[in-house]
Structures are given as structure tokens and as C-alpha cells.
Amino acid sequence: MAKRQEDDAPRLSRSGPVTAAMVAAKAGLSRATVTHVLNGRAAEMQIRPETQQRVLQAARELGYRANALARSVRTGKSGMIGYIVDDVHYEPYWHTLVGAMAEAEQEGFTMKVLTATAETFAERIKQCMELRLEGLLLRVVLDKRPLYDEANRAGIAVVTVDDWVVQPYGIRVSADDSKGCCEALEHLIELGHRKIAFISSGFESQPTEGILDREGLFLREMESRGLEVPEGYIARERMYVYGRGKQEVHDASSGLAAAEALLNHPAGRPTAIFCWRDEAALVAMQACQRRGIRVPEEISIVGFSDLSAAWLSSPPLTTCASPWEEMGQTAMRELMRSLKEGFNPTPQEILLPSSLIVRESTGRVPA
Amino acid sequence: MAKRQEDDAPRLSRSGPVTAAMVAAKAGLSRATVTHVLNGRAAEMQIRPETQQRVLQAARELGYRANALARSVRTGKSGMIGYIVDDVHYEPYWHTLVGAMAEAEQEGFTMKVLTATAETFAERIKQCMELRLEGLLLRVVLDKRPLYDEANRAGIAVVTVDDWVVQPYGIRVSADDSKGCCEALEHLIELGHRKIAFISSGFESQPTEGILDREGLFLREMESRGLEVPEGYIARERMYVYGRGKQEVHDASSGLAAAEALLNHPAGRPTAIFCWRDEAALVAMQACQRRGIRVPEEISIVGFSDLSAAWLSSPPLTTCASPWEEMGQTAMRELMRSLKEGFNPTPQEILLPSSLIVRESTGRVPA
DNA sequence: CTGAAAGCGCTTACAG
DNA sequence: CTGAAAGCGCTTACAG
Numbered sequence: 001m002a003k004r005q006e007d008d009a010p011r012l013s014r015s016g017p018v019t020a021a022m023v024a025a026k027a028g029l030s031r032a033t034v035t036h037v038l039n040g041r042a043a044e045m046q047i048r049p050e051t052q053q054r055v056l057q058a059a060r061e062l063g064y065r066a067n068a069l070a071r072s073v074r075t076g077k078s079g080m081i082g083y084i085v086d087d088v089h090y091e092p093y094w095h096t097l098v099g100a101m102a103e104a105e106q107e108g109f110t111m112k113v114l115t116a117t118a119e120t121f122a123e124r125i126k127q128c129m130e131l132r133l134e135g136l137l138l139r140v141v142l143d144k145r146p147l148y149d150e151a152n153r154a155g156i157a158v159v160t161v162d163d164w165v166v167q168p169y170g171i172r173v174s175a176d177d178s179k180g181c182c183e184a185l186e187h188l189i190e191l192g193h194r195k196i197a198f199i200s201s202g203f204e205s206q207p208t209e210g211i212l213d214r215e216g217l218f219l220r221e222m223e224s225r226g227l228e229v230p231e232g233y234i235a236r237e238r239m240y241v242y243g244r245g246k247q248e249v250h251d252a253s254s255g256l257a258a259a260e261a262l263l264n265h266p267a268g269r270p271t272a273i274f275c276w277r278d279e280a281a282l283v284a285m286q287a288c289q290r291r292g293i294r295v296p297e298e299i300s301i302v303g304f305s306d307l308s309a310a311w312l313s314s315p316p317l318t319t320c321a322s323p324w325e326e327m328g329q330t331a332m333r334e335l336m337r338s339l340k341e342g343f344n345p346t347p348q349e350i351l352l353p354s355s356l357i358v359r360e361s362t363g364r365v366p367a
Numbered sequence: 368m369a370k371r372q373e374d375d376a377p378r379l380s381r382s383g384p385v386t387a388a389m390v391a392a393k394a395g396l397s398r399a400t401v402t403h404v405l406n407g408r409a410a411e412m413q414i415r416p417e418t419q420q421r422v423l424q425a426a427r428e429l430g431y432r433a434n435a436l437a438r439s440v441r442t443g444k445s446g447m448i449g450y451i452v453d454d455v456h457y458e459p460y461w462h463t464l465v466g467a468m469a470e471a472e473q474e475g476f477t478m479k480v481l482t483a484t485a486e487t488f489a490e491r492i493k494q495c496m497e498l499r500l501e502g503l504l505l506r507v508v509l510d511k512r513p514l515y516d517e518a519n520r521a522g523i524a525v526v527t528v529d530d531w532v533v534q535p536y537g538i539r540v541s542a543d544d545s546k547g548c549c550e551a552l553e554h555l556i557e558l559g560h561r562k563i564a565f566i567s568s569g570f571e572s573q574p575t576e577g578i579l580d581r582e583g584l585f586l587r588e589m590e591s592r593g594l595e596v597p598e599g600y601i602a603r604e605r606m607y608v609y610g611r612g613k614q615e616v617h618d619a620s621s622g623l624a625a626a627e628a629l630l631n632h633p634a635g636r637p638t639a640i641f642c643w644r645d646e647a648a649l650v651a652m653q654a655c656q657r658r659g660i661r662v663p664e665e666i667s668i669v670g671f672s673d674l675s676a677a678w679l680s681s682p683p684l685t686t687c688a689s690p691w692e693e694m695g696q697t698a699m700r701e702l703m704r705s706l707k708e709g710f711n712p713t714p715q716e717i718l719l720p721s722s723l724i725v726r727e728s729t730g731r732v733p734a
Numbered sequence: 735c736t737g738a739a740a741g742c743g744c745t746t747a748c749a750g
Numbered sequence: 751c752t753g754a755a756a757g758c759g760c761t762t763a764c765a766g
């Protein structure tokens with residue numbers, strides 16, 4: 001497994017980092033002059049070009065890199081943003097992180113990523129504070145009040161991303177699923193479907209305080225269109241899909257059972273199944289395939305999320321895409337704004353709409 | 368989109384962070400005593416319990432958080448590891464990051480994540496050096512020599528993860544795909560398959576210097592088993608699958624074409640298709656489904672990677688799982704070892720084996 | 735057991 | 751235009 005090659009290369013020369021003082025000495029100038037030209041204040045300080053060249057050259061020859069830590073101590077600005085996330089395995093979380101990171105890097109900030117569980121959260125909070133992070137992005141389903149409290153006391157800006165739950169502090173960026181839900185049902189109805197079932201979350205949800213979850217949106221949309229949802233047309237699934245390397249992973253049975261229940265419904269199976277997440281939809285397709293029910297000829301299936309698995313499935317899955325990356329981007333942009341204009345702890349919601357992507361798992365209702 | 372609530376909450380009180388000096392003042396002690404007890408040197412310094420209590424209580428009441436930046440400036444240890452990655456959208460990349468992060472956090476290190484493109488790489492290198500990161504994990508396909516050079520001069524430990532290419536500097540952790548390839552072919556042969564085709568990468572690859580790529584491994588395994596690979600049984604695909612939000616994304620056409628070429632092969636279509644990555648396998652399944660060729664009854668398909676899309680496909684995909692997370696873990700562990708025992712710049716390879724996961728896309732060769 | 739002092743590497747008024 | 755000096759918040763010998 002572990003091939004080791006011969007160990008004959010020279011060890012590193014550990015001379016210790018070069019400091020501004022060393023640059024100054026080499027250039028025959030003072031430390032202040034060095035910082036001035038290195039930090040672009042040469043014009044402002046009217047330092048003559050020749051002097052600038054001396055500094056630049058000395059710095060280059062010495063391979064000088066300013067100590068950002070020391071600078072931060074002095075200026076009180078770390079230039080670092082923290083991103084706390086609880087399960088980085090899950091694809092959407094990544095896209096959100098990518099969006100946020102791109103935005104932060106563009107603004108010259110550097111990003112600290114921390115993972116937190118219920119056990120480690122307090123420790124992570126402590127690290128964030130000690131590191132003097134200037135702002136925090138939260139993507140954790142834990143109870144965030146201890147963090148909000150401490151951030152508040154320390155005057156640190158916080159933005160929370162997509163927690164399904166209204167937060168008591170600062171801006172929360174999340175997805176507005178109503179557009180996606182609406183579009184999905186419109187799409188199905190246009191294709192002639194009337195018997196539409198729903199596979200919902202079987203996890204106990206936190207109080208959503210007025211935010212309609214996808215099941216609620218489905219029900220509302222059905223009702224507003226005068227379509228009935230018969231008893232038993234809502235099935236529930238609680239597959240554990242996030243992590244890897246754990247035993248619970250990749251156990252589709254709960255999703256399979258939910259789909260089966262729908263396919264076996266005594267009042268006749270639905271002609272379309274709408275699912276609260278792609279994983280449920282994909283597993284529902286597996287259930288159909290096992291029973292020889294063709295998608296979309298005999299049944300239509302719609303998911304929610306637009307995981308990469310969606311366009312790779314057979315047939316490619318019609319699904320509501322959540323704007324994961326934009327959420328990260330927006331959250332970071334708001335954080336940047338807070339840094340400039342001051343942080344406002346008043347709870348606010350910024351909701352980004354999801355929207356339907358029609359692929360091949362939906363078709364006309366069978367005659 | 369952006370609902371804003373009324374703006375009537377109080378702004379943060381910005382009193383500035385509390386320092387050790389303030390704690391000392393409050394406790395009526397010297398700053399040194401404060402640091403001693405706060406850093407667990409109380410016993411060593413024989414500080415009496417009552418004094419310790421005074422310090423602890425003052426710190427608690429003031430909500431003191433030591434300034435880790437200032438500490439780093441003094442001690443010369445930042446406690447930070449950098450992870451440079453080029454495209455975080457791609458699922459395996461985050462599993463690797465997760466593995467690395469878990470390991471680092473367990474060791475008390477904090478993780479800086481930086482994304483780099485060819486354009487921003489130099490800037491990122493600079494940031495890493497300025498931040499005095501203690502070690503670097505690289506997951507970028509860029510030319511890493513400028514970084515190796517600077518890290519070497521600064522005495523920073525570097526570990527490179529899975530670049531398909533032998534690196535000139537330090538440890539490189541990657542996957543050994545030969546085990547997976549071997550197992551996959553054994554599996555197919557056991558099922559009676561002899562006409563086995565391969566969908567390979569259509570990207571121009573970098574020089575692999577002795578590391579056999581998957582296509583090479585396939586060829587070798589076939590030959591060693593005395594199986595012929597007819598002309599045209601190697602197809603190529605170059606789907607762009609990494610990013611999101613870009614136009615090129617989700618374009619399956621190149622993969623579809625590769626699969627079609629195999630299914631239309633003049634010498635008769637293969638009974639099994641082995642693919643260099645899951646995306647190709649999944650799209651090949653789509654091609655089969657379009658033509659009404661049933662998987663696995665009429666054709667078997669094997670992928671490579673074990674993306675989450677693999678267990679969610681219909682049927683679930685048999686695939687070679689690469690140890691993404693373990694690679695991150697191992698890389699970080701090696702980095703930690705370097706930090707303790709000194710960094711050895713001699714190029715070394717640590718290869719972690721991939722292994723076959725049998726699901727439902729493979730079956731007995733059709734009679 | 736505790737405190738005064740030096741110093742980490744930087745930035746920033748302030749002189750000249 | 752350039753330099754001497756103070757100070758950011760910490761840690762660490764060194765006295766006593």
C-alpha cells in the first residue's frame with residue numbers, strides 16, 4: 001500500500017521566516033519605509049522610485065512574505081471568515097460552500113472551514129472567537145443560540161444559511177421552495193396528471209414557524225388547484241444519505257417502502273409521484289423499475305434538489321433545483337455588506353427561489 | 368425574493384475584545400499569572416487554587432477569549448493547515464476534504480480552505496505563506512512547482528492528494544486502482560462475460576510516469592486473462608461534469624456517443640461495459656435504456672468512483688469505490704507526522720486501494 | 735507562587 | 751521623503 005522511496009533527499013533548510021526588518025537591513029532602509037512601499041503607500045508617502053526599487057528588490061531576493069498574523073494583531077482585522085458546517089458529505093452543502101468561498105476570495109478574505117457536531121460545537125465557537133474571525137457563516141442544524149450570543153457580545157457578523165428554521169438573529173438565507181413546487185405541479189397537470197402522490201420526509205422536523213415545508217406546499221398547491229389528495233397518498237421516507245463510511249449509509253429500504261406503499265395503493269396507484277428530495281425520487285424510480293413499471297410512460301416522477309445524481313439517472317430526473325450555490329454567494333455577500341456597513345442583528349429572511357428542471361422522468365399521463 | 372423585516376433591533380455594542388490585561392486587572396493579578404492558569408500551566412507554576420479561581424472567574428465574567436493570532440505571532444505556530452483545491456464542486460473532492468478536515472480538527476488544527484485556478488494560484492500561494500500556515504494539502508491539477516519551491520524555502524510541509532501524476536516533492540497520496548480493476552474484471556468473468564468493452568477518458572492526460580491509468584489497467588487485466596479487446600472496444604468520453612451553473616455542465620452527449628459506438632459495434636455489441644468513471648457508466652445506462660436494452664439482463668455495466676449517484680441509479684450501479692475519504696485522512700495524518708518528525712521532501716507515494724462494490728447493474732452474461 | 739520586562743512581526747502616527 | 755518609537759495582545763524566561 002505504502003511504497004516508500006529511498007530517503008536520500010536533503011532535508012529542508014530551516015532558516016526561519018524572513019522579516020520586514022531583514023528586508024530593511026538588506027535595503028539599507030528603515031522598517032517603516034519597507035512596510036510603506038510593500039503596502040502600496042509609496043505614492044502617499046512620496047517615497048522616491050529608486051527607494052521603492054531597493055525595497056522591492058530586497059524583498060524579492062529574500063523571498064519576503066509579510067506575516068499576516070502579526071499584521072492582524074496590529075490592525076485588529078484578521079481578514080478571515082469562518083464557515084461552520086455540520087455534514088460536509090452532503091452535496092448541496094458543498095455547492096453552498098463553493099458559492100460562499102468564491103465570493104469571499106474575490107473580496108480578499110480567506111476562509112476557515114470548521115465542522116461541528118453537537119459535541120464539538122462549543123469548541124468550534126471558541127476557536128472562531130480566538131481566531132478573531134471577522135464574520136461567520138453557519139450551516140448547521142444545531143442550536144445556534146450559544147454562538148449567536150457570543151458573536152453578539154464580540155460584535156461579529158453572522159449569516160445563517162438554509163436551516164429550514166427561522167433564526168432569532170441576523171440574516172438567514174434559504175430557499176423559497178414555493179416556486180419550484182408550483183412549477184412542478186403545473187408541469188404535471190399540464191401533462192394530464194390528476195392522481196399525484198407525494199413522498200415526504202419521515203424525519204421529525206423542527207418547528208418551522210410559518211415557513212411551509214415541501215409537503216405543506218404540495219398540499220397547498222393541490223388544494224388551490226382543486227385536486228384531491230386521497231388518504232395514503234402521502235408516504236414518508238427517512239433514508240440516511242448524508243455520510244459515508246457509516247453503516248446506515250446507502251440503505252434505500254425506507255424509500256423503497258414508501259414508494260411501494262404508493263404503488264400498491266388500494267385506490268389505485270398514482271400516475272405521478274412528487275418527492276421532497278431527489279434521493280426519494282431516485283429510489284422511487286428503482287421501485288418502479290423492479291416492478292416493471294416504466295418511467296415516464298406509465299408513471300411520472302419528480303424530485304427536489306437537483307443533485308448530480310438527477311441528470312445521471314435513467315431516465316434523467318425532472319426535479320426542482322434549489323439554488324445552493326447562489327445561497328452561499330448571497331449569504332457571503334450579505335456578510336461582506338455587514339462588515340462594511342455594520343451588522344444588524346434583527347432577524348431577516350432572504351429566500352432564493354427554486355425552479356423546475358424538466359428532464360425525462362415525466363411524461364403524459366397514461367391513457 | 369429578499370424579504371426584509373423592520374429594522375428596529377439594537378445595533379451591536381462594540382466595546383472591543385477583552386484582553387488578558389483586562390482579566391488580570393479585574394482579578395487583581397499580573398498578566399503572566401493569567402496566561403499561566405489559562406494555558407494550563409497552573410500546576411507547573413505552582414499557582415495556588417484560590418488564585419486560579421480568581422483568574423478563571425474574571426475570564427468567565429468578562430467573556431475572555433485569548434487572541435490566537437497574537438499567540439501565533441509570539442509562538443511562531445499558527446495551528447492552521449491549508450487545503451488548496453481547484454474544483455470543489457466535484458463530489459470526490461469533498462469527501463477527501465472531509466477526511467482531511469476531521470483528522471486535522473482532531474489534532475487541534477484549524478483548516479483554511481482555498482480554491483485556486485491557474486489565474487489565482489500565485490495569489491493563493493502568497494496567502495498561504497503570509498498566513499504562516501504550518502502545512503499544506505494540495506488537491507489541484509495545476510503545475511505545483513512554484514508552490515513546492517516556496518514551501519521548501521519556508522520550510523512548510525506539503526502533502527499532495529490524488530493528482531494522477533507523480534509529483535517531484537514530498538508525499539503524494541493517491542488511489543491504487545489496480546485492485547478495483549482486477550476485482551471488476553474477475554467479477555464480470557465469473558458472470559460469464561468475455562466480450563468486455565471499456566469507456567475511457569477522452570481528456571488529454573498528463574504524463575503519468577509509470578502510474579497505469581484505468582484504461583491501461585483494463586488492458587493489462589484483460590491480456591493477463593487471455594481475453595481479447597477487439598478494435599473499437601475502447602470508446603472515449605469527455606463530459607464536463609464538475610462545475611455547476613456553467614453552460615457545459617450536464618451535457619451527456621459525449622458519453623452517450625461513446626456508449627452508442629459500443630452498442631453499435633460491427634463485431635457485435637459487448638456483453639459488459641466497464642467505465643473509467645461512474646458518470647460514463649451512468650450515461651451508458653441511459654443509452655441502453657433508450658434503446659430498450661435491459662441492464663443487467665442484456666448487458667452489464669461497471670463504473671468507477673462510487674459517487675452517490677451510483678447507489679441511487681436504476682438499477683444501482685456496480686462500481687469500483689475509490690477511498691476518497693481515507694485519502695484525505697491519510698494525507699492529513701502524514702502531514703501531522705511531518706509536523707512532528709520533520710518534513711521529508713523526497714517524493715513518496717502512498718496508494719490506497721479501490722475495491723469493487725457489487726450492486727445490480729451486473730448480471731450473468733445473456734445466453 | 736507572582737510580577738516586571740522583553741520580544742514576536744507588524745503598522746501607524748509623529749518628527750524631522 | 752525617511753526614521754525612531756510606541757503599541758497590538760500575547761508568551762516566556764527571569765527575578766524575587
